Amino acid sequence: MPPSRPQPRPCVGDIPVYVAGMPPTARPGLTPFKLSSNENPFPPLPGVLEAATQAAEVMNRYPDMGNTALYAALADHLGVPVDDLATATGSVALIYQLVNAFCHPGEEVVHAWRSFEAYPIAITAGDARGVAVPLLPDGRHDLDAMAAAVTDRTKVVLVCTPNNPTGPAVTQSELDAFLARIPTHVVVVVDEAYLEFVRMDDPVDGLATYAGHDNVVLTRTFSKAYGLAGFRVGYAVAPAPIAAALRAVSLPFGVSHVAQAAAIASLEATDELLARVEDLVERRASLVHRLREVGWALPQAQGNFVWFPLGARTADFADACGEVGISVRPFAGEGVRVSVGEGEALDRIVEVAARFSARVER
Ligand SMILES: *Cc1c(COP(=O)(O)O)cnc(C)c1O
Numbered sequence: 001m002p003p004s005r006p007q008p009r010p011c012v013g014d015i016p017v018y019v020a021g022m023p024p025t026a027r028p029g030l031t032p033f034k035l036s037s038n039e040n041p042f043p044p045l046p047g048v049l050e051a052a053t054q055a056a057e058v059m060n061r062y063p064d065m066g067n068t069a070l071y072a073a074l075a076d077h078l079g080v081p082v083d084d085l086a087t088a089t090g091s092v093a094l095i096y097q098l099v100n101a102f103c104h105p106g107e108e109v110v111h112a113w114r115s116f117e118a119y120p121i122a123i124t125a126g127d128a129r130g131v132a133v134p135l136l137p138d139g140r141h142d143l144d145a146m147a148a149a150v151t152d153r154t155k156v157v158l159v160c161t162p163n164n165p166t167g168p169a170v171t172q173s174e175l176d177a178f179l180a181r182i183p184t185h186v187v188v189v190v191d192e193a194y195l196e197f198v199r200m201d202d203p204v205d206g207l208a209t210y211a212g213h214d215n216v217v218l219t220r221t222f223s224k225a226y227g228l229a230g231f232r233v234g235y236a237v238a239p240a241p242i243a244a245a246l247r248a249v250s251l252p253f254g255v256s257h258v259a260q261a262a263a264i265a266s267l268e269a270t271d272e273l274l275a276r277v278e279d280l281v282e283r284r285a286s287l288v289h290r291l292r293e294v295g296w297a298l299p300q301a302q303g304n305f306v307w308f309p310l311g312a313r314t315a316d317f318a319d320a321c322g323e324v325g326i327s328v329r330p331f332a333g334e335g336v337r338v339s340v341g342e343g344e345a346l347d348r349i350v351e352v353a354a355r356f357s358a359r360v361e362r
Pocket of ligand 1: 193222
């Protein structure tokens with residue numbers, strides 16, 4: 001007997017809820033700041049705003065379905081063939097597309113955990129099975145354990161570098177050793193959402209890595225360094241057959257005309273935008289330094305955020321930040337992620353962190 005009412009696939013009921021970063025609650029006499037979503041604190045550049053505004057004038061028309069101008073600009077910027085690109089409504093959409101394009105129901109996607117919370121959502125929505133491999137105690141990927149978790153049911157492996165929310169990035173040598181252990185029919189995704197913020201020895205060269213492997217996909221976004229989170233535009237760089245599969249399963253007309261125009265204008269303003277990134281990287285270094293002075297040894301912070309492994313004190317810390325007008329992103333029972341934003345906000349974070357110093361309370 002068929003059920004009396006329409007029933008979604010069972011996996012739909014299993015999809016975890018995305019917990020978005022909250023806006024701050026207003027406190028009398030305090031400018032509120034949102035440090036809960038790893039957003040870029042700088043307002044749009046005038047040229048980018050102008051390009052977007054102009055594009056909005058033709059909102060009665062569908063966008064260019066082929067994203068032609070954006071593909072051309074990206075290909076030129078990155079020095080890769082247009083056929084190796086797939087744009088999408090944020091790099092989150094690319095994770096959905098990867099699962100849709102490569103996984104039969106029940107096939108496996110190996111990823112680190114705790115990592116980007118959209119992963120389990122996209123994997124479950126695609127009726128695939130997530131294999132979550134615990135991070136090392138210092139917040140880094142356990143690449144050995146991830147390689148060991150690959151089975152003949154594995155279709156995709158996700159490497160999030162720098163890892164959201166803990167912060168460390170993998171090195172090129174680590175990635176090379178890892179790739180040598182992964183069968184070539186398994187897609188290895190290198191999620192480079194925070195690529196522009198990385199300052200370390202032996203950093204991953206994503207473009208060289210993808211160029212040397214038929215199974216490596218880079219996912220990148222305009223949401224963080226480029227400051228276009230509200231417009232939803234990201235892209236994959238992948239060998240042509242994988243890029244073609246990603247484009248095939250994409251939503252037609254997904255990336256809006258306004259988003260395409262803003263992304264192109266942002267690529268043209270790369271120098272100015274990267275100068276802002278440099279500013280944020282300096283703020284991050286100063287924040288990490290000041291936190292160390294008050295007793296916090298944090299995991300290596302390579303993104304535009306820092307991670308406080310607070311365990312049971314997570315909610316108290318987030319509440320204390322809220323009381324000084326700052327929203328942060330708590331992960332219940334694990335820790336708090338704080339985005340590197342406005343200087344005044346970071347001063348208040350240091351004050352709160354001093355009260356919660358690991359040295360004092362652990
Ligand atoms: C923010 C983020 C993204 C980008 O998401 P968009 O959908 O492009 O806004 C992707 N991966 C990770 C790990 C992130 O933190």
